[in-house]
Amino acid sequence: MAFSKHHTRHSLSSLGRILALILLFSIFDAGAFLRAVPGAAPPAGSAAAAAPDSSPEPHQARRAIDRQAIHDPENPDFARLQSVDEATRRLPYDANGFPDWMRALREGRIDPRSDIQGKGGMEILDLDIVMKNTREMPYVKFPHLSHTMWLACSNCHPAPFKAKAGSTEIRMADIFRGNACGMCHDRVAFITFFSCSRCHSVPQPVRQP
Numbered sequence: 330m331a332f333s334k335h336h337t338r339h340s341l342s343s344l345g346r347i348l349a350l351i352l353l354f355s356i357f358d359a360g361a362f363l364r365a366v367p368g369a370a371p372p373a374g375s376a377a378a379a380a381p382d383s384s385p386e387p388h389q390a391r392r393a394i395d396r397q398a399i400h401d402p403e404n405p406d407f408a409r410l411q412s413v414d415e416a417t418r419r420l421p422y423d424a425n426g427f428p429d430w431m432r433a434l435r436e437g438r439i440d441p442r443s444d445i446q447g448k449g450g451m452e453i454l455d456l457d458i459v460m461k462n463t464r465e466m467p468y469v470k471f472p473h474l475s476h477t478m479w480l481a482c483s484n485c486h487p488a489p490f491k492a493k494a495g496s497t498e499i500r501m502a503d504i505f506r507g508n509a510c511g512m513c514h515d516r517v518a519f520i521t522f523f524s525c526s527r528c529h530s531v532p533q534p535v536r537q538p
């Protein structure tokens with residue numbers, strides 16, 4: 330893996346798994362997700378809660394993670410830990426209140442090494458794959474360029490994806506379970522549940538009645 334140490338934060342995988350059950354898109358109660366902190370499984374149907382939050386409060390994704398309390402505050406060394414905010418202060422943030430790693434990379438704010446000596450380069454491939462099996466959602470655009478800036482081909486080929494467009498059947502439920510795109514998204518890459526439009530970014534052609 331060509332991951333640098335920058336990508337290890339903000340795993341929301343267990344929450345993601347709960348949320349997978351929710352992709353029923355049915356009855357939706359806008360306030361429902363606000364209660365969906367760990368320990369309180371969100372009610373079915375909260376999928377559309379991914380709408381951007383315009384309030385000055387931190388985004389609900391950020392609040393949910395802040396509340397996960399993965400560290401023991403009683404530990405005497407707790408106070409020595411650098412806070413996430415301090416560590417990421419100079420990085421651009423995304424709409425969910427997390428570092429936008431792609432922007433950080435493109436703007437040169439971070440410069441991850443391709444190997445431990447920092448001598449090698451990355452094998453860059455600029456090839457977008459548009460995936461159209463998305464029902465009512467906009468199509469998915471998978472950008473090789475963004476990924477190959479810090480991942481080797483072997484992270485994805487031949488598993489979990491064959492290097493042939495359209496050969497892998499991907500369902501959101503798989504992604505939320507941590508397969509396909511979900512191997513990394515929701516774990517080291519941006520949070521799936523709150524970022525539908527970052528993957529589903531290509532509008533479907535308007536159907537004539």
Ligand code: HEC
Nearest residue numbers: 460461462463464469499500501510514521522524525528
């Ligand atoms: C990390 C990228 C990514 C994110 C984020 C993402 N999706 Fe998807 N989605 C995909 C891919 C890939 C497919 C499969 C497309 C294909 O095979 O043509 C897909 C397929 C779908 C489908 C059709 C297949 C199915 O499982 O029903 C729906 C509906 C869908 N996504 C909804 C959503 C919603 C709602 C969100 C946000 C809560 C979301 N997606 C976030 C990548 C993503």
Ligand code: HEC
Nearest residue numbers: 452454458476477480481482485490492493494495496497
């Ligand atoms: C983060 C994952 C990821 C990485 C890294 C990655 N790919 Fe892919 N690649 C994909 C996905 C997803 C597809 C589409 C598979 C599908 O549609 O079933 C794909 C498809 C392809 C295709 C088929 C294109 C077509 O039109 O049929 C080729 C060729 C390919 N990749 C080459 C590469 C090479 C070379 C590298 C390294 C420089 C690379 N990929 C890195 C995920 C990745």
Ligand code: HEC
Nearest residue numbers: 430431469470471475484509510512513514518519527528
């Ligand atoms: C092997 C790990 C891995 C896999 C598998 C993977 N991604 Fe990513 N993806 C990343 C990383 C790392 C980033 C950059 C960090 C971030 O944006 O959070 C990223 C960023 C992205 C971006 C943002 C691109 C930009 O320029 O802003 C999109 C869109 C995306 N991925 C879609 C997908 C889709 C769709 C799939 C599945 C077909 C997928 N990814 C599979 C690791 C992965």
